[in-house]
Amino acid sequence: MTLLDQDGVRLTVDDEAVVATVTLTNPAKRNAQSPALWRALTEAGRLLPGSVRVAVLRGEGKSFSAGLDRQAFTPEGFDGEPSFLDLARGSDAELDVAIAEYQQAFTWWRRTDLVSIAAVQGHAIGAGFQLALACDLRVCADDVQFAMRETSxxxxxxxxxxxxxxxxxxxxxxxxxxxxxxxxxxxxAERLGLANLAVPAAELDATVRDLTAALLAAPRDALIETKALLREAHTRTYEEQLAAERAAQARRLRDLAGIAD
Known part of the structure; x- marks a missing residue:
């Protein structure tokens, strides 16, 4: 079922509404990104049914996303949008609000109630690299090219x-x-840990399906608790993490025993 199809983003869910697929749909521009696309990605996150357990992010065509559409830096910008040059002329507060709005497209992928997978092929440059990094897991084709070009x-x-x-x-x-x-x-990318798996391009979709099936095999509440433990581990001391493990396990044991907190 298709829940959204606009501004270069399509959101679909499977029949059981447990797997969502977000697809970047502008292969002619190598899925270059724009403020309109970011708003559509944010809306996709809002539209996700609560039953979704796995969200897969992919790009149509040969490239996952070649990054920001350079039209953003032209004086005319995009139709109906302020150009980035116009934004730069605004106040610090206005610029901060604009960037914070753009960032929302990249934040919901790490929600603890689901696991997100980026299926990455070809170019993943700049904003494309950051979008792949926004996901929990990355499965990459052997032709992938990650690059962070912003500093350049x-x-x-x-x-x-x-x-x-x-x-x-x-x-x-x-x-x-x-x-x-x-x-x-x-x-x-695989050696550094940027990619969980690197596979031949022809096997990318099948590998993502297999990984999705493996994630769905675990009880949802146990996976949510485990993800939360791992996500916050770096913010805690060793002793604090042990306490968090005990509290999470207590919740799981009570749930399995049918004992309400």
Whole structure:
């Protein structure tokens, strides 16, 4: 069932409404991103049924997403949108609000009530790289080309990508990737932990289906508790994490025993 199809984004759910697929649908522009696309991605997150357990993000065509549409930096910008040059002329508060709105398209993928998977092929550059990083897991085709080009353009990665990138590869490697803007290909992405799996392009969809099935095999509440434990582990001390594990396990045991909190 299709719940959304606008501005380069299509949201569908399977018959049981447990798997959602968000597809970037502008392959002619290599799924370049714009404020309208970001608003559509945010709306897709709002429209997700509460029953969805796995959200898959993919891009049509040869590229996952080649990043921000450079039209944003032209004086005319996009129809009906302020150009980024116009935004830069606004106040600090106005600019902060605009960027925060854009970031919403990248935040909901890490909700604890679902697991998100990015199926990445071809180019994943700049905003495309950050969108893949917004997901919990990444399955990559062997032709993938990750690159963070913002610094090379005099900008910074501001679409939520710096936190997961640093968590995955460490500060020094994240700095090197961002500062040089170089390509990270499939084998290196898998070795660094950017990709959970790297497979031949022809096997990308089947691999994502297999991973989705494996995630659905676990009881939902146990997976939600486990994801929450792992997501917050880096913010706690060792002893605090042990306490969090005990509290989560107590909830699971009471649930299995039919004992309400």
């Amino acid at each position: 353009l005099g900008l910074v990665p501001d679409l939520t990508g710096t936190h997961p990138l640093t968590a995955l590869v460490g500060y020094a490697r994240a700095l090197e990737i961002c500062a040089t803007g170089r390509f990270v290909h499939a084998a290196e």
